[in-house]
Amino acid sequence: MSRPRSMRQNARGYLLTFPAFAFLVVFFVGPLIVNLFESVKNEDGGLTYAQYVRALGDAYYLEVLGDTIVLSLAVTIASLVLGYPLAIAIARSRGALKSFLIFLVVTPLLINVVVRTFGWMVIFGRSGFINAILKLLDLDTATLTGTWTGIGIAMVQVLLPFMVLSIASTLEGIDGELEDAAITLGATPLKTIIHVIFPLSLQGVITGTLLVFALSMGSFVTVMLMGSNSTMVLPLLVYQQLNLASDWPFAAALGNILIFVVLIATALQLGLAKRGVRR
Amino acid sequence: MITRLSKVTLSSLVALTFMMGPSIADDPLVVVSSGGIWLESAKANFVSCYEERTGEQPEVLTINSSEVLNRIRANPDNPPIDVALLSEIDAIRAGEEGLLEKLSADNVPNLADVPEIFREQWNNYATIQNFGAMIVLYNKEAVPEPPADWKTLIDETIEGKYGDRVSFPAVTMAWGPMFTWFLTTLYDGDEDMVFEKYKEMLPNIANYWTSPVDAMNMFAAKEIDILVYWDGRAYAFAEENDWAGAYIPDPGAFQSAAMIAKVNNGSDKAWTYIDCVLSPEAQLGHSKMIKYPIVNSKVEYPEELAAVLTPLEAVRQPEFRSFMDKIPDWIERWNKEVR
Amino acid sequence: MKIRSRPGSLMVCYLAVISVFLLLPQLIVVVVAFSEASFVSFPPPGYSTKWMVRVLSDPSFMKPLWNSVVLGLSASIMAAALALPASLAIVRHRFQGARALQNFLLSPLSMPTLILAIALLFFLNDIGLGNTYAGLVFGHVVVVLPYLVRTIVAVYSGTDPRIEEAAYTLGAKPLSTFWFITLPMLRPAIFAGGMFAFLVSFDEVAVALLLSNASSITLPVSILTYLTYNYDPAVAAISVIKMIIVVLALLVLERFYGLQNLTMQSR
Numbered sequence: 001m002s003r004p005r006s007m008r009q010n011a012r013g014y015l016l017t018f019p020a021f022a023f024l025v026v027f028f029v030g031p032l033i034v035n036l037f038e039s040v041k042n043e044d045g046g047l048t049y050a051q052y053v054r055a056l057g058d059a060y061y062l063e064v065l066g067d068t069i070v071l072s073l074a075v076t077i078a079s080l081v082l083g084y085p086l087a088i089a090i091a092r093s094r095g096a097l098k099s100f101l102i103f104l105v106v107t108p109l110l111i112n113v114v115v116r117t118f119g120w121m122v123i124f125g126r127s128g129f130i131n132a133i134l135k136l137l138d139l140d141t142a143t144l145t146g147t148w149t150g151i152g153i154a155m156v157q158v159l160l161p162f163m164v165l166s167i168a169s170t171l172e173g174i175d176g177e178l179e180d181a182a183i184t185l186g187a188t189p190l191k192t193i194i195h196v197i198f199p200l201s202l203q204g205v206i207t208g209t210l211l212v213f214a215l216s217m218g219s220f221v222t223v224m225l226m227g228s229n230s231t232m233v234l235p236l237l238v239y240q241q242l243n244l245a246s247d248w249p250f251a252a253a254l255g256n257i258l259i260f261v262v263l264i265a266t267a268l269q270l271g272l273a274k275r276g277v278r279r
Numbered sequence: 280m281i282t283r284l285s286k287v288t289l290s291s292l293v294a295l296t297f298m299m300g301p302s303i304a305d306d307p308l309v310v311v312s313s314g315g316i317w318l319e320s321a322k323a324n325f326v327s328c329y330e331e332r333t334g335e336q337p338e339v340l341t342i343n344s345s346e347v348l349n350r351i352r353a354n355p356d357n358p359p360i361d362v363a364l365l366s367e368i369d370a371i372r373a374g375e376e377g378l379l380e381k382l383s384a385d386n387v388p389n390l391a392d393v394p395e396i397f398r399e400q401w402n403n404y405a406t407i408q409n410f411g412a413m414i415v416l417y418n419k420e421a422v423p424e425p426p427a428d429w430k431t432l433i434d435e436t437i438e439g440k441y442g443d444r445v446s447f448p449a450v451t452m453a454w455g456p457m458f459t460w461f462l463t464t465l466y467d468g469d470e471d472m473v474f475e476k477y478k479e480m481l482p483n484i485a486n487y488w489t490s491p492v493d494a495m496n497m498f499a500a501k502e503i504d505i506l507v508y509w510d511g512r513a514y515a516f517a518e519e520n521d522w523a524g525a526y527i528p529d530p531g532a533f534q535s536a537a538m539i540a541k542v543n544n545g546s547d548k549a550w551t552y553i554d555c556v557l558s559p560e561a562q563l564g565h566s567k568m569i570k571y572p573i574v575n576s577k578v579e580y581p582e583e584l585a586a587v588l589t590p591l592e593a594v595r596q597p598e599f600r601s602f603m604d605k606i607p608d609w610i611e612r613w614n615k616e617v618r
Numbered sequence: 619m620k621i622r623s624r625p626g627s628l629m630v631c632y633l634a635v636i637s638v639f640l641l642l643p644q645l646i647v648v649v650v651a652f653s654e655a656s657f658v659s660f661p662p663p664g665y666s667t668k669w670m671v672r673v674l675s676d677p678s679f680m681k682p683l684w685n686s687v688v689l690g691l692s693a694s695i696m697a698a699a700l701a702l703p704a705s706l707a708i709v710r711h712r713f714q715g716a717r718a719l720q721n722f723l724l725s726p727l728s729m730p731t732l733i734l735a736i737a738l739l740f741f742l743n744d745i746g747l748g749n750t751y752a753g754l755v756f757g758h759v760v761v762v763l764p765y766l767v768r769t770i771v772a773v774y775s776g777t778d779p780r781i782e783e784a785a786y787t788l789g790a791k792p793l794s795t796f797w798f799i800t801l802p803m804l805r806p807a808i809f810a811g812g813m814f815a816f817l818v819s820f821d822e823v824a825v826a827l828l829l830s831n832a833s834s835i836t837l838p839v840s841i842l843t844y845l846t847y848n849y850d851p852a853v854a855a856i857s858v859i860k861m862i863i864v865v866l867a868l869l870v871l872e873r874f875y876g877l878q879n880l881t882m883q884s885r
Contacts, residue, residue, distance in 0.1 A: 013713025020704035020723055020763065027756045028726050030745070031737035038737075060615050082639075085632055103868055104637055107644050109817045110864055111857045112841045114492070118650075118854075119643030121493055122660045126485075126502045129642075146486060157640060162814065169773050169810040189626070203772035210768060211814075214727040225490050229449075229618035235730050237614070240451055242732060243345045245607040246372060255733035262728030267721055309832065314840060315848030318678055338832035341678070341843040346827050353739045359749040359831065492658060492849045499659040512849065516657065 032259075039252035051253035061237070061254075068233040069261065071148060072216035075155045079212050080205065082156065083163040087204070088197070090164065091171035105165065108158040117225040120154045121145060124226075146228040154222050159215055163208035170204030171197070210269050217262050234258050308337040308548045311347055311364035313537070320568040328555035337552060344369045351378050351542050361545035362552050365405060366453065368603050370538035374404030380541045382406055386550040389557035389575065397536075397574045400599055405540035408556055409571045412532035412589045413448065413458060416513040416525045421504040428529035429465055432505070437479045444504040446494055447480065449487035450613040454535050456606045458507075460597050461533035470605075477617045487617070498523075509535075511570045514587045527593050534594035644861065651854040658851055669855040678840060679856050683863075685830075686820055686837040693758035694766075694815035698808065700759070701766035706800065708767075709774045710782075720771060727764040731824040734760065739828045754829040761822055762815035769811030770804060777803045 042048040055061045090101045108116065123129045124144040131141040144150030187195070198205075220236040227236075234254060241251035308329070312321035318341055329337055342350075344366040351358045355378055365373060373379050381403045384391040390406065397407040415432070417425045422441065426432040436445050449455050459473060466472040477487075485503045488494035495516070498506045506513075510532070513525040539556055541549040555561055562573040566580065572588045580588060602609075646660055651669060653662030673679050704723060708716045726734070738757050739748075747753040781803070785795040823838040830836055837860070841853050 009711050010713040013707040013711035013716060016703040016707035016711070017719055017723075020700040020767070021719065023700055023756075024723065024726065024760065024763070026745075027738070028729075028734075028760050031734060031741045032729070034741045034744075035733055035737040082636065085629065086636055089629065089633060099868055101633075103865060104640055106813065106817060106864070107861060108640060109821060110861045111644055111647055112821070112838060112853065114490070114842070114845055115647055115853050115857050116643050118493065118496065118658065119646040121496065122646045123642060125497070125500065127500055154643075157643065160640065161817075165810040165813065166769060166772065169769060169806040170776050172773075172806040200776070203776055207768045207772040210724070211727070211765065217728075218730040220732075225493060228486060229614060232614060232618075235732065238730060238732055240610055240614075241607075242736065244451060244453070244456070245610055246345070246348070246369070247607055248736065250607075252733065252737075255730055258730055259728045259733075263721075263725060266724055266728060270717065270721060270724075313847050314678070314843035314845075315850075315852070317847055340832045341835065341840060342827060343843060343846055349736060349739060349828060354743045354748050357748075491847075492845055495849050496658050496660075499657050519656070 035252045036256060038249055039256055041249070051250050052257075054250065055253055055257060061234075064232050064234055064237060065257065065261070067231075068217060068235070068258075071152060071155075071233060072213050075152055075159060075216045076209050076213045078152065078156045079160050079163040080209060083160050083208070084167060084205075086160075087164045087167035087171055087201075088193070090168040102165075105161045109161055113158070113221045114225065116158065117154060117222055120150070120226065124150050145226055146231065148231055151223055151226050151231055154226060155216055155219065158222075159212045162211040162215065166208035166211060167201055167204040170201045170207075206269055206272065210266055213265055213269075214262050217258060217265075306546070307335065308362070308546055308552060309340060309360050310337050310362040310549075310552055311340050311342060311360060313343075313364070314341045316569060320565050323568065324561040324564040325552065325556045328558060328561050329552045332551055332555065333548060335548070348373055348378075352376070356544055358542045358545050360542050361549040363405075363540045363542050364408075365538045365540060367400075367457070367536055367538055367597070367599055368606070370401055370405040370540055371599055371603060373540065374401055378543055379404040380543045380545075382541065382553065386541075387554045387557060389554050389559075392559070392577045393557055393574045394576055396596065400596070401538065401540075405538040406557070407536040407574050408539040409562075409565060409569065409573045410534050410536040410594065411571045412510045412527065412534060412594045413454070413461075413507055414510045414513055414525060414527045414532055414589070416498060416506045416508045416516060416523060418498075418501065418504040418522060419524045420522050421501075425505065425524070425526070426528065429462070432528060433462075433476050433480065436483050436505075437476070439483045441483070441504055443483050443485055444502070445480075445484045446486055446488050446497060446503050446505070447484060447507045448494075449489045450477075450609055450617075452487075452489045455613075456602065456609055457533055457535060457597050459609060460602045461595070463602075464595070465530075470609075474612060474616060477613070481617060510589045511587075515570065518587070527589065531593045531595055532589065534596045647854045648858050648861075650851050651858040653851045653854075656850050658849055658854065662851075669851045670858070673852050673855040673859060676852075678844075679837070679852070682835045682837040682840040683856070683860070685834055687863075689755065689758060689826075689834070689836060690816045690819040692755050693762055693819045694812050696755065697759045697763045697766050697815055698812060701763055701770060701811070702804075702808075705767050705770035705774060706796075708771055710779060720767070723767045724764045726760050731761060731822065735824040735828045738825065742829070749831060751834055754826065754834055757825040757829050758819045758822060761825060762818050765814035765818060766808075766811040769814065770807040773807035773810075774804060 039051050040047050040049065042050065086101070086105065090098060090105070093101060111119075121128070125131070126141070126143055130144065134141050144153070218235050220233060220239050223231060223233050223236050224239070235258065238251045238254045238258070241247045241254065310321075310325075312318045318339065321339060326337055326339065329335070340360065344364070347360060347363050347365055348369045351360055351363065351373065363373065363379070370379075382390055382398065382405070383403065393406055398405065415425060421444070426435055435441065448458050450459050462473045462476070463470055466476075485497065491509070491512075494506060494508065495512065497503050498508075499516070510525070510527075517523045517525040539553055541553060557575055559575050559577040562575040563578045563580075566573045566578070566588070567584060570584075570587055572591065650658055650660055650662060652665045652667060653659070654664040654666035654668065655662055701723075704719075707713065708720050735757070738753070738760075742748050742750075742753040747756070782795055782799050785799050790798070821838055822836075823842055826836040826839045827842070830839055837856070841856065845853060
């Protein structure tokens with residue numbers, strides 16, 4: 001695959017990426033620097049690491065960071081497992097069915113998160129759907145509101161479209177004849193999926209996991225509405241610092257820690273993608 | 280080739296964006312309101328008065344207090360907002376940071392009829408425009424005799440008298456710190472005691488609410504029997520539903536308010552708008568629509584309105600400066616301890 | 619064509635379950651939108667269209683809805699114009715630092731929008747774009763750009779470079795190769811990425827809360843400020859209207875273009 005890199009290749013590459021690069025340098029790196037500065041400045045204009053020490057030197061904040069990462073990983077994996085077959089279905093269907101499936105997968109994104117969470121409260125609440133069914137079956141009732149499980153389920157529902165459409169768009173590119181060949185050669189459909197389709201859709205899987213992981217790491221409204229103090233995530237702490245404590249420096253520091261973690265995760269995933277493609 | 284094309288497309292798009300985007304009119308007065316019924320009332324009562332007096336139409340922004348504060352902080356020399364609507368604590372912060380201009384009866388004649396108490400703590404940088412209180416909404420069928428005072432309510436909740444069918448506001452709800460301050464006044468100013476009570480109540484409450492919508496829904500679905508909630512909404516719900524009742528436990532409730540202020544370096548027309556907001560006619564009209572008490576002492580409420588308004592004697596105005604610096608600590612303590 | 623032509627009973631079962639999972643919360647919202655109560659409650663005590671009528675005739679919802687559509691389209695189109703050449707270069711030109719550059723173009727994803735919003739507010743004021751519509755659009759472009767970059771890169775790296783090389787060999791100019799060969803191959807990517815971009819902008823609240831003004835206020839902002847003090851089913855009604863608009867958009871696409879063409883690759 002690798003060809004020698006010529007000067008011309010380089011020049012063209014830089015030229016084509018320049019607009020996007022320049023745009024982000026101004027409108028993303030600019031604010032990033034504002035934010036970084038805010039997190040390290042002290043009252044008399046000097047520099048201080050105090051905000052970072054406050055966050056990283058406190059077992060509570062580390063625990064919350066850990067919980068946030070675990071929740072995001074769980075949501076990402078669940079979305080992948082649940083969403084992969086749906087992505088195949090979308091890629092392989094045509095006409096009205098395809099439109100319906102695409103509509104199905106994007107509807108959660110069309111409803112404001114506060115309103116959507118209300119829907120989940122109705123399903124999970126004490127006198128909600130699930131408990132009504134459990135009662136009917138004479139089973140013990142369970143409350144999922146305020147638990148990690150409930151929060152995770154609600155997040156998977158709204159993040160699924162990112163996983164499913166990412167994978168579906170790469171699956172579209174795979175030649176259907178490959179599958180047919182595999183099946184003709186005696187592979188079961190499941191084996192075909194694992195050994196033929198999945199490796200070919202790896203780019204889409206990486207895209208999906210990347211988007212879902214980053215989005216979970218940054219989302220807090222669902223946690224705020226459905227959770228309690230025992231289910232705390234880092235972006236919710238950022239929200240509290242900004243809106244209630246009016247403490248931008250600390251919020252900025254917490255935000256930077258979050259950015260750092262997600263950047264590392266992104267780099268790792270993209271590295272994985274490269275290895276996967278080489279294989 | 281492609282780059283040139285994309286550059287052309289890009290620049291024309293940017294140009295298009297500027298043209299298509301809602302243009303910012305010359306220099307209308309920019310005021311703030313909350314959404315929904317509040318916006319309707321602002322338009323019907325304040326904006327109409329301002330139009331009558333000046334012949335101009337103000338722009339009404341619907342954003343919350345922290346966004347107002349951040350926006351005027353970001354551009355203090357040329358603020359994008361002329362008349363700010365702020366929470367009590369944000370108004371104190373803004374005043375201290377030099378972002379607001381002092382109100383006086385010279386600039387705002389109707390201020391003469393607004394009692395001092397409504398702006399004292401803000402050093403005249405802002406005045407309360409309307410206020411409310413946090414009271415108890417309860418299910419009459421499940422709790423025929425609700426506790427008469429706050430301390431009893433808390434202790435009976437800890438004892439488990441109401442199962443876990445009680446909901447209090449969280450400290451991290453927007454007015455949670457004010458509620459926490461109010462509770463400290465019940466326990467001789469002992470914060471540790473209040474947090475201890477929060478912790479002890481935890482096993483026997485449904486939740487500490489942060490979203491008013493969800494809290495009300497839990498109550499309406501009869502998942503909880505006692506809800507500590509806003510007075511206006513609580514009275515309205517009790518009026519519509521026979522099984523629900525609302526009352527102010529002893530020794531009263533804390534006052535929560537919307538603050539109106541003129542932004543420093545903003546247009547001087549702001550004075551006219553604020554004067555409109557504080558005029559007796561607009562104040563009464565506002566109160567009728569939003570069902571909250573207002574501040575102009577010339578206003579006399581009709582009887583049926585007075586019946587659903589929390590009287591000024593029953594509310595206690597928080598001593599904001601005594602606890603506003605503790606809020607970050609309270610939030611941290613709440614997060615760490617009450618779980 | 620076995621997988622394609624015969625969805626097994628297992629697949630049908632799975633599709634049924636996942637449909638319920640994906641739709642149930644929205645169905646509840648639809649029911650609430652037709653409630654006659656003035657409080658949000660489920661199940662509603664009675665049904666009426668009053669909230670739908672109210673919302674449809676309320677400019678404080680309908681204008682932001684239109685603003686959100688315009689903003690979503692402007693931001694997505696501008697982001698696509700930036701992302702497309704960059705992604706092509708990253709995949710095909712394999713220049714030095716291409717991977718680092720891809721990382722960089724994806725990095726806005728890692729920034730919580732809350733933090734981005736407040737930093738942008740102060741930054742835009744510093745560079746003279748404070749309180750402008752352009753500032754709001756640029757803010758949204760930053761937020762949605764990674765979705766387009768990543769989707770296009772993923773799909774494009776799965777395509778065969780020999781197809782484009784063949785076109786060059788046959789004497790096609792770069793621009794016509796791009797137009798007739800590359801762009802059609804990228805259709806699924808542009809569709810999926812553009813859809814993400816639009817929907818993310820359509821629902822973005824943190825940046826819009828700080829950067830929009832009275833004339834550019836977006837729907838999520840008006841919903842959020844509405845919800846601060848009002849607890850009636852109006853927000854459910856506006857959500858339903860939002861869903862109907864997207865259904866109609868999908869139907870129109872289907873009718874005039876055939877939706878399958880959007881994600882189907884021309885081979």
